[in-house]
Amino acid sequence: MRTAPRVTGADEQSPPFDNSASGALTREQDDAPSYAHPRLVVKKGCDGVVFVGDSQAARMDANVESLKNLELNLKEQGYDLKTMPYVLQFNKRDLPTALPFEQMKKSLHYKGEPIFEAIAHQGTGVFETLKTIAKMVLMELRKGR
Secondary structure, eight states, X not given: OOOOOEEEEEETTOXXXXXXXXXXXXXXXXXXXXXXXXXXXXXXXEEEEEEEEEOXXXXXXXXXXXXXXXXXXXXXXXXXXXXXXXXXXXXXXXXXXXXXXXXXXXXXXXXXXXXXXXXXXXXXXXXXXXXXXXXXXXXXXXXXO
């Protein structure tokens, strides 16, 4: 019997926490967060992915690198981002340094996936993103993939 769907979130700006055993985000010796580890937290049985990109211009290179690493880590676990449910979210849209939507889309749009703008600390766009990935995962599960 299949367990409940699992969705992996890939968020370049997740708050640091110490969970070294699972490969989650940890702090380096200088207490600066290291963002290389969350991309290793691709669990067996992942049914969908939400990639949360930081809209700030200064973070675009990190967003692009993070997306490439996500794809590689998924492949290492036997998944293909091109064929699985995937949603893209542009967070921090309220900041004055946020890049225009079209520029973000040009750099991060991967396969025609739905894109949502968000201001997560206000809750804007968060529910819509989660609702969409949940629907996509359920539709995929109904297909019996």
